[in-house]
Amino acid sequence: MKKEWENFVVNEGWRMKNRRKNQTKSKMFASYIVIPVLILTVISCLFSSAYYEVSQRRNLAFEDSASENVNEQLKGVMDNLLKSAVQYSMTPWVRRLKYMQKIPDMMQKSITASDILDYASTVSLAEINENLVESIYIYYSLEGFGISSIGRVTWDEYIDIYGIICEEKSVQTGEVLSENNQQAIYHHVSMIKNGKRMDGFFLIQTIPMENTYNGEVNILFYVSYDALCDYIWKFAGDGTEQLYLTDGQEILCNLANRAGDMEQIGKELRTEGAEETQLLPGDSIKELKSGEKGFVYRKSLDKYVSEYTKTGMDIGVLQILEPDFLRSDFFSFLKWIVAGDFLLFGLIVIVSSRLTKRSYQPLEHIMNLIDEKNRENLDEYQLIEHTLKAFNSQKERLDISVYEQNPLVEQYLLHNLLNQGRLRQDEVKYINTMRRYAGFRCLVLKDSLETGQYAGEIDACLAVYPQIHAASLKGENCYIWVLSYGEESLVEEIVDTLEQTFTEMDYREAVMAMSGRYEELLRMQEAFREAVCTLSYHYFYPERKLLLYDGDFIGEREQSKVTFEIADGVMEELRKYVEALQPRAVVTVYCQLVWYNFRERMLSREKWFAGIHELNEHMADMFRDSGREEALERIGLLEPENFGSLDGYLQTFEVKITQLIERCASRENPIYTVRNQMIRQYVEEHLADANLSLSETARVTRYTSTYFGKYFKEQFGCAFQQYVAVRRIECAKKYLLEDPERRNMSIQEIALACGFTNDVTFRRTFKRYTGVTPSQFEKENLSET
Structure with missing residues (x-):
């Protein structure tokens, strides 16, 4: 009874001491850290708000000026078109019409396609070029004939040649050409030019002849929407997110920010979450018209919008401002503010830590034995070790009272046991005093970015069970808990609790494993290795949060002697599907074989990986035997160890094998085979020609350079220049090693013979593809020979 009372007094004294220490720490923390940080935060927020x-007003004013510039450019383009049409009345060709209109027959015979060139040579189009005006048609209403850049054609012939489709029936039928005194725009007109259909509009301008004669000339300019958008976009501000061409009532054409590829624009306009803010051709803009210059905020789009329509014409432009652009300067300023706040916060922490240092000592009664100078250079484990060595006797070192028993001492001893594998008898006695239970298991948490948070959750779950004594320590790539317990049912409850907690919290990166049960503490290293081994089997169970060495048959797998089984019938079935180029069947049989060996054969992880490598080698042999080795080299086989889970490996395998078989199928087309052979032959015959290029080869094969480049990369698996470089390097290797008569050639002579312009380029290219210089390559291979 007396001894229990003494223990109670000692424990109460320890609690009162800790309580006073915590109160002191709280006051100093509030004084030296919390208050300055709050003041700093308030000041930063005020400055940032102002x-x-x-910055937002300044950026908006800048974008308003850019918007006005875009409007002026559109106005200038349309005025220039009208001015160019009016200038027709002063060209030699129109003057000829005036004098020849008395004799229509002579006019029809005398007017030729070259007359359109007279116009192009005499009329200066400052802002209108061939990228903007796609076609010009001149129609003489008296005799009903027309002329274009392709010669004298009727309107119906002109429609058929260019495949023109117009929503306005009067334009499609040509009735509008008979009308006089016109100055109008007709939208939604599409034509085919250079094999590509484009959308745009017709601008019709009437040029009157002399008043003494009947008849007028109607000039039609066809302008592409895309070309006009591209031209106007050059003058848009940096913050313009979207630019639309309008007819004053609805959208005609759209262009997104940083656009270079219209297909990419279409994808961006239809991305998830963008349906409410993106406008498409045909959408009405009535609600967006404001009549004001510059950008105006529109709540329906939650963005700033600028709209302009040219007076007297059905053409305009709508600009939408990127919201983040208005805040770009603020974000830059905010980064500096945050960086400055962190710097000041660090200084505050350093100063306050100096003032509150002694209130944070976890082992104050031990640390007093160490001088201040030595303590600063020691970590936690070294600090405890240094303290224990400073005790006067063996008895003082380990036979300490309950008052001085501390988890950090146990942590230090377990750390030594894990790394050194041994403890003295008195050290084991000390740990057993702390443990109170004979049986123990090792719980391991895989290290990750969120390990600190996961470790806190594990500690919280273990604290619910006072019947379990848990000591944690940090390993190289994991956190370790040594769990001492009495009843085995407690382990089952802990496993269920951890599984449920980590699943509900959606901790996707959390991976845990638990060893089997051990009685002797000196076998801690063995228990730790079991837990780490179990951790590696998470590869096969990615959905599991906690694996057990004994409960999940990991131990049985590790001791199993069976090997990966590949039945002959399965291999024949795989070979049949590979030769038939059936990717789905290949993937199905492959996955069934993989899962069969893991679930039914009870293979260890290492033997399973070895079997997968063997299976992949058989797969490679199948492709080689079927004459598809080149395609196989381009795709390559997978390494299962490089994936985080078996599911991820099989999914990637399915994608890769499908690509491989599809490439093989495309290469077996007879047309491609003949064409590819012709390309190879041409390259081989011209390897020594330094002027061998993609454009020249494309010309020989009668393709455009762009199409030929894409076709070559798809069929040969690399760019044209890379293929030529590799072939030239192979040719150089033959000169260096295989040709005795030319072995005495200089490096420069070999470079010129292989198509390189000089020896410097040859040396650099040779080392890039082989890893050594030509001289080193020759020396190494000759020495081996």
């Missing part, structure tokens, strides 16, 4: 308003 600068936010200023």
Whole structure:
């Protein structure tokens, strides 16, 4: 009874001491850290709020000026078109019409396609070039004939040649050409030019002849929407997110920010979450018209919008401002503010830590034995070790009272046991005093970015069970808990609790494993190795949060002697599907074989990986035997060890094998085979020609350079220049090694013979593809020979 009372007094004294220490720490923490940080935060917020308003107004004013410039450019383009049409009345060709209109027959015979060139040579189009005006048609209403850049054609012939489709029936039928005094735009007109259909509009301008004669000339300019958008986009501000061409009522054409590829624009316009803010051709803009210059905020789009329509014409432009652009300067300013705050916060922490240092000592009664100078250079384990060595006797070192028993001492001893594999008898006695239970298991948590948070959750779950004594320590790539317990049912409850907690919290990166049960503490290293081994089997169970060495048959797998089984019938079935180029069947049989060996054969992880490598080698042999080795080299086989889970490996395998078989199928087309052989032959015959290029080869094969480049990369698996470089390097290797008569050639002579312009380029290219210089390559291979 007396001894229990003494223990109670000692424990109460220890609690009161800790309580006073915590109160002191709280006051100092509030004084030296919390208050300065709060003041710093308030000042930063005030400055940031003020600068936010200023920077947003400044950026909006800049974008308003850019928007006005875009409007002026559109106005200038349309005025220039009208001016160019009016200038027709002063060209030699129109003057000829005036004098020849008395004799229509002579006019029809005398007017030729070259007359359109007279116009192009005499009329200066400052802002309108061939990228903007796609076609010109001149129609003489008196005799009903027309002329274009392709010669004298009727309107019906012109429609058929260019495949023109127009929503306005009067334009499609040509009725509008008989009308006089016109100055109008007709939208939604499409034509085919250079094999590509484009959308745009017709601008019709009437040029009157002399008043003494009947008849007028109607000039039609066809302008592409895309070309006009591209031209106007050059003058848009940096913050313009979207630019639309309109007819004053609805959208005609769209162009997104940083656009270079219209297909990519279409994808961006239809990305998830963008349906409410993106406008498409045909959408009405009535609600967006404001009548004001510059950008105006529109709540329906939650963005700033600028709209302009040219007076007297059905053409305009709509600009939408990127919201983040208005805040770009503020974000840059905010980064500096945050960086400055962190710097000041660090200084505050350093100063306050100096003032509150002694209140944070976890082992104050031990640390007093160490001088201040030595303590600063020691970590936690070294600190405890240094303290224990400073005790006067063996008895003082380990036979300490309950008052001085501390988890950090146990942690230090377990750390030594894990790394050195041994403890003295008195050290084991000390740990057993702390443990109170004979049986123990090792729980391991895989290290990750969120390990600290996961470790806190594990500690919280273990704290619910006072019947379990848990000591944690940090390993190289994991956290370790040594769990001492009495009843085995407690382990089952802990496993269920951890599984449920980590699943509900959606901790996807959390991976845990538990060893089997051990009685002797000195076998801790063995228990740790079991837990780490179990951790590696998470590869096959990615959905599991916690694996057991004994409960999940990991131990049985590790002791199993069976090997990966590949039945002959399965291999024949795989070979049949590979030769038939059936990717789905290949993937199905492959996955069934993989899962069969893991689930039914009870293979260890290492033997399973070895079997997968063997299976992949058989797969490679199948492709080689079927004459598809080149395609196989381009795709390559997978390494299962490089994937985080078996599911991920099989999914990637399915994608890769499908690509491989599809490439093989495309290469077996007879047309491609003949064409590819012709390309190879041409390259081989011209390897020594330094002027061998993609454009020249494309010309020989009668393709455009762009199409030929894409076709070559798809069929040969690399760019044309890379293929030529590799073939030239192979040719150089033959000169260096295989040709005795030319072995005495200099490096420069070999470079010129292989198509390189000089020896410097040859040396650099040779080393890039072989890893050594030509001289080193020759020396190494000759020495081996």
